Amino acid sequence: MNSAELVKQIEQKRSFLCVGLDSDLSLIPRKFRQEKDPIFAFNQAVIDATHTYAVAYKPNIAFYEAMGPRGWESLQKTMEYIPKDIFTIADAKRGDIGNTALKYAQTFFDPASSGLNFDSITVAPYMGRDSVEPFLTYHDKWVILLALTSNVGSHDFQMTKSEDYMPLYERVMRTAMSWGSPEHLMFVIGATRSDFLQKVREIAPDNFFLVPGVGAQGGSLEDVAKYAMNSNVGLLVNSSRGIIYAGDDTSVSAAREAKKIQEEMDRYLDEYRK
Numbered sequence: 001m002n003s004a005e006l007v008k009q010i011e012q013k014r015s016f017l018c019v020g021l022d023s024d025l026s027l028i029p030r031k032f033r034q035e036k037d038p039i040f041a042f043n044q045a046v047i048d049a050t051h052t053y054a055v056a057y058k059p060n061i062a063f064y065e066a067m068g069p070r071g072w073e074s075l076q077k078t079m080e081y082i083p084k085d086i087f088t089i090a091d092a093k094r095g096d097i098g099n100t101a102l103k104y105a106q107t108f109f110d111p112a113s114s115g116l117n118f119d120s121i122t123v124a125p126y127m128g129r130d131s132v133e134p135f136l137t138y139h140d141k142w143v144i145l146l147a148l149t150s151n152v153g154s155h156d157f158q159m160t161k162s163e164d165y166m167p168l169y170e171r172v173m174r175t176a177m178s179w180g181s182p183e184h185l186m187f188v189i190g191a192t193r194s195d196f197l198q199k200v201r202e203i204a205p206d207n208f209f210l211v212p213g214v215g216a217q218g219g220s221l222e223d224v225a226k227y228a229m230n231s232n233v234g235l236l237v238n239s240s241r242g243i244i245y246a247g248d249d250t251s252v253s254a255a256r257e258a259k260k261i262q263e264e265m266d267r268y269l270d271e272y273r274k
């Protein structure tokens, strides 16, 4: 999916919500555990409940890989079930030398190779240019590079400054922007870093940001919209647990929570789109 299609969908749905499919057998309501494929049945219920409010789905690959071949099968079925006009993110956080990166790209982007056809993948920048480029060679596919993450440990490396006082997260963003255009490159910016939202938007005025950390991690959706929205909206805000585990009756509770966020987004699109 290209950015024009993504922006069109955001405008049509008045939403920049990404629903995180962090689907965990030990957390899903009991009734799904009796199904032949509990994770797929749960995901189906979440997708049915939220697809009118969401513009993206983000299966976190760890939750599927942890289940071995069964998990991979649930992931494939889930991908087939997601409506084709909705943006998909493989939250895989990959990063390795070029020839290995190419295999990761085939895994998530090449249906002839793996059966999977994601629009994008999260990638860790630590190994540099040749570990990211293989993903950027795919037409209409996106790299979502970790820049300033939502967790406490983001201070350990991302905030450290070099001799010119540039923090590492900023160097990552500025360097990566020379590898790929805003048509193919997004950045992960945690919603919990509201004090930095304005700054990251200055660094990357045209790139989309994937923003996790609202909901269960406590980040403010309004701050994200206020400080980081651009003229193309430029935001996909993710919530996982806050939506998918909001209640035992998933069809009702997931829809309720997604709708609540979408209605807030609707207001912010009027208020903060520059």
Ligand SMILES: O=C(O)c1cc(=O)[nH]c(=O)n1[C@@H]1O[C@H](COP(=O)(O)O)[C@@H](O)[C@H]1O
Pocket: 020, 022, 060, 091, 122, 148, 149, 150, 151, 188, 189, 190, 212, 213, 214, 215, 216, 217, 238, 239, 240, 241, 242
């Ligand atoms: O890349 C991500 O998606 C990600 C980056 C980050 O900085 N923080 C973060 O929480 N995430 C992911 O976003 C999701 C957040 O889930 P909830 O906290 O349940 O909404 C999880 O799948 C995390 O792995």
